[in-house]
Structure formats: C-alpha cells, structure tokens
Amino acid sequence: NWERIREKLRTEYGEATFNSWLKNIELEKIDGGKVSMTLPTRFLRDWVFNNYANRIRQLWCAADDSVKSVDIRVKPLDRKNGAGHKPTFGLGEITETFKGARAVAAETAGQDASLMAPLDPRFTFDNFVVGKSNELAHAAARRVAEAKDSVPFNPLYIYGGVGLGKTHLMHAIGHAIAANCPTKRVIYLSAEKFMYRFIRALRFKDTMNFKDQFRSVDVLMIDDVQFIAGKDSTQEEFFHTFNALVDQNHQIIISGDRSPTDLEGMEERMRSRLGWGLVADIHPTDYELRLGILQSKVEQGKIEIDPRILEFLAHRITSNVRELEGALNRVLAYSDLVGRAVTLESTQEVLRDLLRANDRRITIEEIQKKVAEHFNIRMSDMHSARRARAVARPRQVAMYLAKQLTSRSLPDIGRKFGGRDHTTVMHALRKIEELRQQDVALAEDIDLLRRMLE
C-alpha cells in the first residue's frame, strides 16, 4: 500500500515537490489501524505535517479502510548507513545564521531537487481571490504565467505588506507554467535561500556551477528580495544574474515588502533595474475581499458555518490574509475540539487576543482625521501643498504621530501626505520633536491626540 501511496503523491505533487519533502518519509509500522511514519528532521516533519498530512491521510484511508489514524514522527537517520544523507560538514556558521534546522533540512532535502524550493500546492490561481487591492498584481502574474514565447514585462516586481498574497501569486505562476509549458525551466526561491546557496557555492568553490544553474533558467522567481538589502556580495551576484537573464530575454519575477525605490540598503543600480519592468503593488485588503477569501475557504473545505461569523471575522481581522485564515482555522479547531457549532460568542472568546491586536492597529488616515479635527483644518489640507503655518504645523504633527503610532516607513508616510518625499517627513519629525521641548501647549496637544488615537 505504502508504495502505491508514494507513487500517487509523486504524480499529484510533481517530481520536485516529492523529492524535496515526501521522498524521505518512511513507513515504520501499522498497528491496530494506526499508521506510523517517520521523517529524519523536525523541520521536514513539521512542514510535511502542515502541508501534506491531510492528503496522505486521505490516501491511506482510501487504500485501507482499517486505517484509523496516521502519524508522522521525527526519527533521525542512522548516520552510518543513512543512504544519501550527507553529514552537515562545513555548514557550521551558515547553519547558525540561518535558523539551524531550516538550513540543515534544505541541505538534506534539497540535494537532488535542483535549486527549486517546493511550490505549495494550495497556492494556485484558482484559489486566489481577486479584489480591488490585488487585481493589478493578479492580472500581471496571470499575463506572465500565460505568455508562452514572449516576456510581457521584465522584471515583474510585486510588492506589498506581509500576508497579502505575494508568495501565493508567485507559486501560482510556477504551477501555471509547469502546466502550460512543462519544458520551461522555472526556479522559485526566496532571496534568503539565494544568498545561502551563493555563500555555499563560495565556500565550496563552486561558483561557476552556481552561475550556470541560475543563468540557464527560463523563469527566475525571487521572493522577499528585501532580504538581500545590505548584503553586498549577494547583491552583486544577484545583479549579474539579473542582467544575464534580462539580456537573454528570460522572465524574472521578484517580490518585496516595499517598492524598488524604497529598498534601503539596496544599491542604486539594483533599485533602478528592479523598476524597469512592471511594478505592481498589493494594497491592504478591503472588507469585500476579506469576506470573499473566507467564503472561498469555507467552500473549498466544505465547512458548515454561520455566515454571520464570516462577516464578523471580515470586519474585525483587518491586518492581513494570513491572520484572517489563521483566525478562521482557530475558530474551527476550537469548535471541533469542544464538539459544538461555532457561535459569535465562542468566536469572540477564542480570538480575544487577535481581535485586540487588530483593533489597536492605527491607520495614517485615522491620525490625519483626528489631527485635522483637533486643529480645525480640512482633511484635504493633509495632502495639499499649502504651507501656511496654520495648516503646515498640524500636518507635521500628523506625520509625527504617524511615525510614532504606526510601523510605516518614512517614504510610506510621505506618500500618504500628498506624495511628499521622505526628507520632508524627516524634517517634520525633527521640527516637532524640537517644538515639543519649547511649546508646552503643543506638547499637550500631541499627548492628548495620542491618547485619543490609542
């Protein structure tokens, strides 16, 4: 049975995913309907458990109806006869910088799976819900994925805050290309992994091979490029890879947490290259999109749930899609455990901490509104070019509070104030800081505003 299930997994998820994650699963025993399987590292085990366990369980149950439970444990490989398992020599330093288990797992698992990081089978275009905030990024991703012999824009640069679907879109492109043009060589990996591979190549004096591998692909996707900001030699290598691929007219897709121009610690020539093609940003979600995403999850999982619960979640969990999904899962897990249907009360109870954290998040618009009200100026003056003291000062106060109360960067804040640049914002912050020391009334105004906003 296990051999047959293995083959099924291999065809369902594809060779690359199978080799990276599933190949090393070993069947330990079947005892009274309990299937025990093992993987050699904690990281592998957790990853497989979170991403593939359901499918593996289904396949087991379908193959053998005496199976009641399926479990995956960690069982380190026996070094002496652990076929294919390389001892982690030479990895000392790197392992430490790269969160231990992760680097080691990449080493053991990724060995023959070329450079490709595995694609999550759930991250497809079908599972991606489109709304106003992500329609440009989605359309661009689709265009790139469907282009057979052309390169619509190079690079495609997708950026946005955490948990808004950048990785999802990139994996979706990977899946679509694998389906439409199976002969194309596609590499998807995080910038972090790119750097790790590069350092390893340096250590093993294998940079020629490294360069060849990256420069011979048809499509290169690098996720979270902000990671290599400030990492000069990796940036340098990436820059050359980038140019080589663009010269050959091969598609590059990059994601980051901010726009190319805002990538501090990134060389100017790199920033400008990143902006050459199409830059598509994903904005924070709106209510309709959040509700749509929840509904799609519920339909996919064939879950029964009161629609009012979904509306409640869409209203209250506004931070990002990852948290939204997490909230839904928590509510469902709870009701599963206690064996009762989800109610609004139980939802509020289970998510208390999350709801509080979401409520506390203050937006720049709220700050502008409160400050404008307080100083009796118009909201539009927050964006206008007027420099009269009566509007300029409150505007500076609002910038100051935006810096203190939100996690937005200076360029981000400038943009929200009628497209001012970050030096203007910096000037405002200094000015207000200075005035606070001298002007008691202003200091009190600021304290009051802050208390009202918090």
Ligand code: ADP
């Ligand atoms: P990012 O890479 O931008 O931090 P991810 O792509 O990892 O975010 O998305 C976080 C989670 O939210 C994933 O589980 C993803 O499937 C889900 N998600 C994000 N946007 C959407 C969307 N528009 N439709 C469906 N799921 C989404």
Ligand code: MG
């Ligand atoms: Mg991501």
